[in-house]
Structures are given as C-alpha cells and as structure tokens.
Amino acid sequence: MTENRPQTSRATLRKRRPLAAKIGAIGCLLLALALGAIGLTLWLTWQLEGGAAAVNEAGRMRMQTWRLAQTISAGDTPMLAPRLEQLDKSVALLQRGDPARPLAVPSQPASIAALATVQQEWTQLRRRWQQEGTGAPQTAQVADEATAFVATIDRLVDAIEHQSARWTMLLNSAQFAMMALAISAAITLLYAAQLLVFNPLERLQDGLSRIEGGDLTARVDASGDDEFGIVAQGFNRMAVRLQDLYASLERRVQEKTEHLEAERARLAALYEATACAARADTLPALAQEFAVHMRGVARADACAVRWSDEHNRRYVLLGSDRLPAELTEAEHCVPSGDCFCGQPQGDAHTQVFPLADLRGQRPSGRIDARLCQRAGFASVVSVPVRLHERMVGEIDLFYRTPRALDQDDRALFDALACHLAGAMEAQRADALQREAAVAEERGLLARELHDSIAQGLAFLKIQASLLRDAVGREPAGQSPRVKDTLSELDVGIRESLSDVRELLLHFRTRTNAEDFAPALRTTLTKFEHQTGMPTELHIADEGMALPPDVQIQVLHVVQEALSNVRKHAAARTVQVEVQQSPQWVIEVRDDGCGMSADDQTPDETHVGMRIMRERAASIGAALSFTSAPGAGTRVRLTLPRALPASGLVAETA
Structure with missing residues (x-):
C-alpha cells in the first residue's frame, strides 16, 4: 500500500495542474497585452518614419523648384529637361510612397488633398515652364510662379507635420501605457507568486529546516489540491520514512561519515580541477x-x-x-x-x-x-x-x-598541481598547433610569390637590361625619350622586385628563441644590407622575455616601419630603442622628410599603417605615430604588462 502512494500522487499531478494553469493564464494575458502595445508602438514608429521621409522629400522638391526656376531664368536649356525630370520623380515618389525607406504621405484627407494640389499645380507649372524654357526667359514671372508652388509644397509639409504630431502624441501615450502595463504586470506576478508559490515554498522550507535540524517529526500542511499540496504530501511521507530509517542506521552512518566526507571532498576537488581545465x-x-x-x-x-x-x-x-x-x-x-x-x-x-x-x-x-x-x-x-x-x-x-x-594535504595539493600542469600542457599543444598551421600557410604563400611574381619580375628585369643594351647600340639619333622610359621601367621593376623580396622575408619570419634582441639585430642587419643606411639599436633594462608569437608580431611592425623609411622617408639614419621594464616599449625613429597630419590619418590609402595598427591590436599593444614635415618620423609600440595568453603557453614548449 505504501509503495503505491508515490505513483498515485504522480498520476494525480499529471491530471490536475491548477497552479500551472493559473500562472499560464496570467502570463498569456500579460503577454497578449504586451504584444498589442508593442505592435501599436511599432506601427506608430513606422508611420512617423514614413512621414519624416515624406517631409524630407518635400524639402527636396522646394530646393529643386528654386533650382529649376534659376535654370529657366538663366536660359540654360540643356539642364531644363533633367531638372524637370527630377521634380517629376519627387512628385511620383510622394504619390506612390516607398516601403523600403519607409516613405509615405499620411492617408488623412488633409494630407491627401495637399498632395493632390501639389500634383495639380506642378502639372500646370511644368507645362508653362517647359514652354518658357524654349523661349525668352521671364525672370520675374518664373520667380513668382516658383514662390507660389513652394508655398503649396509648404502646405503639404504642414499637413504631414500636423499628422506626425498627432502620431507622436499617440506614441507617447502608448509608451506610458506600456510602462503602466509593465508595472501592473510586475505587481500582479509578484502577488500571484507570493500567494501561489512563495507561501507554499516557505512552508516546505520551514519543514526542510526542521528536518535538517534533526527534528524528524516535522510535518507540513498538505491541505491544498494543487502541485504544492501533492509535494507536501510526499514530503510528509518522506519524513515518516526518514524517521524510520534513522532509528536503525544512525550508528553505522556516524562511524563512516567523517571518512567518507574527507574522501568526497578530495574527489570533488580533483573533479572540479579537471572541470576547470576543460572549461x-x-x-x-x-x-x-x-x-x-x-x-x-x-x-x-x-x-x-x-x-x-x-x-x-x-x-x-x-x-x-x-x-x-x-x-x-x-x-x-x-x-x-x-x-x-x-x-x-x-x-x-x-x-x-x-x-x-x-x-x-x-x-x-x-x-x-x-x-x-x-x-x-x-x-x-x-x-x-x-x-x-x-x-x-x-x-x-x-x-x-x-x-x-599533513601527508594528505600534501598529496592533494600535489595532485591538483599535476592537474594544472596537464592543463597548461594542453594549452601549449593547442597554441603550438595553431602556430604551426599559420607558419605552414605563410610558407605556402611565400613559395607561391617566389615561384610566380618574383620569377616574372626577375625576367622583366633581364629583358629591360637587354632592351637597354639594344637601344644603346642604335644610331645616335635615337629618341632620348625611349631611354628615359627604359630607365623608369628598370627602376620600377627593381623596386617591385625589392618589395616582393621584402614580403617573402616577412612571410618567413619565425622565431622560437626566448630573447628578442638577436632577432631584432638580424632584422636591422638585413635592412642595412638592402638600403646601405646605418642603424643604431639601444636596449635598456631587463624584463620578461617576449613569447614567440608576440615576437613575430613586434618584428613585423618594426619591419613595416623600416620598409616605410626605405620607401618614403629619404632618411640618413634610423634609430631603434627598446625598453623592457616595467613594460616593453619599442620605438623606431628616422631623420627623414616626415609626414603631415593628413598623412598620419589612417585610411584605405595607408595600407602599411593600417596593417601595423592591426598587428599591434592583435597582441593588445598601443601604436602611435609622431611626425612633422622635415622633422622625421617616430613609431612607438607599447606592449601591455600582461602578455597575451597564447604566447605564454607557446613559450612553455
């Protein structure tokens, strides 16, 4: 008989759900009211946007009217037809509307009548102006007609704005109603929750507290016929059963409680450590x-x-x-x-x-x-x-x-440290895998550039040299313009080939060394070899070594700065200063021609500067440019104190 009670209660609960029905009815009613209010505000907003667009289009018509009047007065016959067509399009747009913008003249009689008047007057005015445009212009008459037509357009705008004001007032009223509805809904839900949920829950919580306090005689009121009444009946049956079990199991449970609790805490600690590593x-x-x-x-x-x-x-x-x-x-x-x-x-x-x-x-x-x-x-x-x-x-x-x-604490702490080491190793492996994938892709791009563009430029360079030799063997009357063109072609090919080689160098830049200084010196040595320009490197203080992936990004920023010096600065020397503590700061300075304030503004034409900013942002660094015409340029890269996590993980390799 006792075993059948839970099944009977669950069957009864499935058949009767008065609490769920009450809460559902209240929720559906409030939802319907909220959806209605939201729909009304959306409709009003749509109408206001359409009216505003119509007012804007009417304003354009005023401007087009005055422009057309000036065209007729000036006798500019070629511009007459296009400007008449512009006004035709504006009138037609106001008539049919544009749901995509949205644009629509309000459907109230005053607005429709004003629009019809505008259309009628424009039809008459268009016919006269088209005839006058082909004859002798009458400036005074055209100006008066334009003033009258603009006044008609103003009356249309006034009608639209009057209707928009009514819609605005209605929208404000709807918003106040929504606010009142939200407050009423909150109060209603709180009252219903207090009456139907919190009070029964408080009784159950009181019973649970007494059970937890050791009073197994605790019972709760189970007189209700809703879900909480059925739960209360189950609680009372559970209390009776616990009281029976406690009398026979108390001694055995007490003997093993402390040991099991200690083991449970240790296992939970290890499990949570594994979960932390996975998350x-x-x-x-x-x-x-x-x-x-x-x-x-x-x-x-x-x-x-x-x-x-x-x-x-x-x-x-x-x-x-x-x-x-x-x-x-x-x-x-x-x-x-x-x-x-x-x-x-x-x-x-x-x-x-x-x-x-x-x-x-x-x-x-x-x-x-x-x-x-x-x-x-x-x-x-x-x-x-x-x-x-x-x-x-x-x-x-x-x-x-x-x-x-004690020994147990040491074993637990060492086990947790072992879990942390394994998680760090997993992070390192993921970072190295991502780094290897990027390096492989960059190597592929470098090979493709070398086998295609670089080979073609080298061939063009050879052909330009052969063509120069052939021109040199021609008679003395050969045009000097051909030689000048060949020289410019040769210079352009050399610069393009140098740019491709520099790009190949950027693609193949990769460092796994812990120290940044050797990689930077190598970069400066290659720059001196390419340009013949002397460089100076100053490294101050001592700080945390840069992770490999951060080194790569920093080197690319420095390489791009040096490339800009080579291409644009016309400098004599370049200085690179590195500060390692309390945070990394790398500065590249030249004594070249400098840049104006407009040239320092990032846009689509300054691709190199934009790429440098993107590389700095990828490692959380700040990049600044300081320059003035004739005063050289300073590029300053400031790294954050906390280096990116991917770099730290990769360096544990």
Missing part, C-alpha cells in the same frame, strides 16, 4: 579559475598561480584570488629565488614558509617578505607545478594564521 580556453582564464578553486579547497585566505619561463629564471603572476593589490603589483614578475614565492627548480617542493620566522630578514633578491606581513599573512604554502620533471609554474597559498601540512 578554460586561455591560460589566464585557466589560472584564474584554478586560483579560486585552489583557495577554496585549501581554505586559504588568498591564492596566486604563477607561470615560469622555459629556463626557470622568473615567475609571472597569471591568476590570483583575494590577493591584495599591493602584492599583485609587486609580485607580477618575480625572478626565481628572489623570494620564497618562485622556488628554483633544483630544490622546489611543497613546503610551508612561516612569515613570523622571517621577521627582520630580507631575501637575497628584490622582493621583501614584509609585504606579505603588512598584508596580514602569517604563512605561505608554496606548491611547485611540474611537467615531466620541469618547472612550469607554482601555486602559492596565503594564510592569515599559522598553517601546517
């Missing part, structure tokens, strides 16, 4: 989610996730949770071994650093442990993140009270 599509997002999750699992007051470069020389802060802003700024990039955060690879292991023991001491590097003490932290737990015995990062947990680690 994150970028390295910073992965680090941020992992920091939040790790702080909750370790019950820490703050957490930081750091990434280490390939040679474990520095640690970059990728994500943090509840870490004070002062620490975030000071420890954005930590050299390895300069602080207890950022352990060197040789002796890295999960360990606790009691900050009280470091009071009055200072590490050998730049980071002072007193920053953490001033933030209120008493201990730090450092968990290395390894991938195949190589350090790829570190997790730092900050506590405001002393913290000790």
Whole structure:
C-alpha cells in the first residue's frame, strides 16, 4: 500500500495542474497585452518614419523648384529637361510612397488633398515652364510662379507635420501605457507568486529546516489540491520514512561519515580541477579559475598561480584570488629565488614558509617578505607545478594564521598541481598547433610569390637590361625619350622586385628563441644590407622575455616601419630603442622628410599603417605615430604588462 502512494500522487499531478494553469493564464494575458502595445508602438514608429521621409522629400522638391526656376531664368536649356525630370520623380515618389525607406504621405484627407494640389499645380507649372524654357526667359514671372508652388509644397509639409504630431502624441501615450502595463504586470506576478508559490515554498522550507535540524517529526500542511499540496504530501511521507530509517542506521552512518566526507571532498576537488581545465580556453582564464578553486579547497585566505619561463629564471603572476593589490603589483614578475614565492627548480617542493620566522630578514633578491606581513599573512604554502620533471609554474597559498601540512594535504595539493600542469600542457599543444598551421600557410604563400611574381619580375628585369643594351647600340639619333622610359621601367621593376623580396622575408619570419634582441639585430642587419643606411639599436633594462608569437608580431611592425623609411622617408639614419621594464616599449625613429597630419590619418590609402595598427591590436599593444614635415618620423609600440595568453603557453614548449 505504501509503495503505491508515490505513483498515485504522480498520476494525480499529471491530471490536475491548477497552479500551472493559473500562472499560464496570467502570463498569456500579460503577454497578449504586451504584444498589442508593442505592435501599436511599432506601427506608430513606422508611420512617423514614413512621414519624416515624406517631409524630407518635400524639402527636396522646394530646393529643386528654386533650382529649376534659376535654370529657366538663366536660359540654360540643356539642364531644363533633367531638372524637370527630377521634380517629376519627387512628385511620383510622394504619390506612390516607398516601403523600403519607409516613405509615405499620411492617408488623412488633409494630407491627401495637399498632395493632390501639389500634383495639380506642378502639372500646370511644368507645362508653362517647359514652354518658357524654349523661349525668352521671364525672370520675374518664373520667380513668382516658383514662390507660389513652394508655398503649396509648404502646405503639404504642414499637413504631414500636423499628422506626425498627432502620431507622436499617440506614441507617447502608448509608451506610458506600456510602462503602466509593465508595472501592473510586475505587481500582479509578484502577488500571484507570493500567494501561489512563495507561501507554499516557505512552508516546505520551514519543514526542510526542521528536518535538517534533526527534528524528524516535522510535518507540513498538505491541505491544498494543487502541485504544492501533492509535494507536501510526499514530503510528509518522506519524513515518516526518514524517521524510520534513522532509528536503525544512525550508528553505522556516524562511524563512516567523517571518512567518507574527507574522501568526497578530495574527489570533488580533483573533479572540479579537471572541470576547470576543460572549461578554460586561455591560460589566464585557466589560472584564474584554478586560483579560486585552489583557495577554496585549501581554505586559504588568498591564492596566486604563477607561470615560469622555459629556463626557470622568473615567475609571472597569471591568476590570483583575494590577493591584495599591493602584492599583485609587486609580485607580477618575480625572478626565481628572489623570494620564497618562485622556488628554483633544483630544490622546489611543497613546503610551508612561516612569515613570523622571517621577521627582520630580507631575501637575497628584490622582493621583501614584509609585504606579505603588512598584508596580514602569517604563512605561505608554496606548491611547485611540474611537467615531466620541469618547472612550469607554482601555486602559492596565503594564510592569515599559522598553517601546517599533513601527508594528505600534501598529496592533494600535489595532485591538483599535476592537474594544472596537464592543463597548461594542453594549452601549449593547442597554441603550438595553431602556430604551426599559420607558419605552414605563410610558407605556402611565400613559395607561391617566389615561384610566380618574383620569377616574372626577375625576367622583366633581364629583358629591360637587354632592351637597354639594344637601344644603346642604335644610331645616335635615337629618341632620348625611349631611354628615359627604359630607365623608369628598370627602376620600377627593381623596386617591385625589392618589395616582393621584402614580403617573402616577412612571410618567413619565425622565431622560437626566448630573447628578442638577436632577432631584432638580424632584422636591422638585413635592412642595412638592402638600403646601405646605418642603424643604431639601444636596449635598456631587463624584463620578461617576449613569447614567440608576440615576437613575430613586434618584428613585423618594426619591419613595416623600416620598409616605410626605405620607401618614403629619404632618411640618413634610423634609430631603434627598446625598453623592457616595467613594460616593453619599442620605438623606431628616422631623420627623414616626415609626414603631415593628413598623412598620419589612417585610411584605405595607408595600407602599411593600417596593417601595423592591426598587428599591434592583435597582441593588445598601443601604436602611435609622431611626425612633422622635415622633422622625421617616430613609431612607438607599447606592449601591455600582461602578455597575451597564447604566447605564454607557446613559450612553455
């Protein structure tokens, strides 16, 4: 008998749904009213737009009338027919309307009558003006006729605007009605929800609270015949059954509760770590989610996730949770071994650093442990993140009270760090795959350019040289214009061939080196070889190495700037300055002819400048141009402090 009750309740619930019916009826009524009001406002808006377009077209007719009158007065017979045709089109457009714009004269009698008057007067006026246009112009009469016709058009505009004002007033009224409807709907829904949903839910919640508090005798009122009444009946049956089970299972459950809870928490932590790795599509997002999750699992007051470069020389802060802003700024990039955060690879292991023991001491590097003490932290737990015995990062947990680690905690933290390392490896593999695909495509384009355009230009260069030699062997009376043309052709071919070779060089530019300076020096050396122009390179400070894909984009920007110097600047020297700290800034300066303010404005004609801006935007950098005629040009590229995630992932290779 007891087993049949839930089935009977579910069958009854399927047959009777008074609560759903009430809520559905209220919702459908409010939806119908809202749709009606929205439809009315859309119709009024359409009418207003059509009227406004009609007024605009009537304004054009006034302008065309005066222009036509001037044409007749000036005796400009060739322009008479086109301008008559323009006015014919405007009148015809007002008559038939244009649903696509939209354009329509209001259908009220006053507007229709005004439009008919305009059409009638124009028909008569057109006939007279067409005849007068072929004879001697009568300026005064034409001006009076034009003034009268413009007055008729003004009356049409007044009629349309009068009707538009009525529509505007009606639209405002409809909008106020919609606002009142929204308020009424909200009040109605809140009242219905309070009466039909929240009150029964409050009774059920009270019963659940009593059950959770250990009072298994708790029951709820099940007198209703709606869905909540059936749920209340099921709740009471559940309470009776729980009371029966609790009497026999309490002792056995109590024995295993703590052990199962601990295991469940660990498994949930590992599962959530896997879920974080699956959800994150970028390295910073992965680090941020992992920091939040790790702080909750370790019950820490703050957490930081750091990434280490390939040679474990520095640690970059990728994500943090509840870490004070002062620490975030000071420890954005930590050299390895300069602080207890950022352990060197040789002796890295999960360990606790009691900050009280470091009071009055200072590490050998730049980071002072007193920053953490001033933030209120008493201990730090450092968990290395390894991938195949190589350090790829570190997790730092900050506590405001002393913290000790047992064996289970160490095993859990190491397992979570292993999950993070695997996720970082997956991000790195994806980034390298994308980079390889781009490199392959660029190589294909370079080969196609070399095998087609470059070969053709080289052939044209040879043919131009042969033609020059042949012309030189002609008699002395040969036209000098031919030689000049051949010289210009030769120069153009040489420049085109140089541009194609430079493009091939851009396509094949690829770096996997950690240091940016050698790649930049190679680029400047090639520029000096091509142009014979001396260059100077100045590199200041020391900072975080640029990731490979960021290096490629920066080098392309520098190459494009040098290409502009070669083509347009007529410079004598080029200077390149690189600042690495606190953020990367690359500046290319020349002493050439410079640019005017109009030339610095990006448009479709300045393709090189537009491409440089697009490359800078792709890595989150800012690009600026400073130039004046005769004062040279300065191109300044400022990279963000937080480098793009794809580059960080790729550098872990």
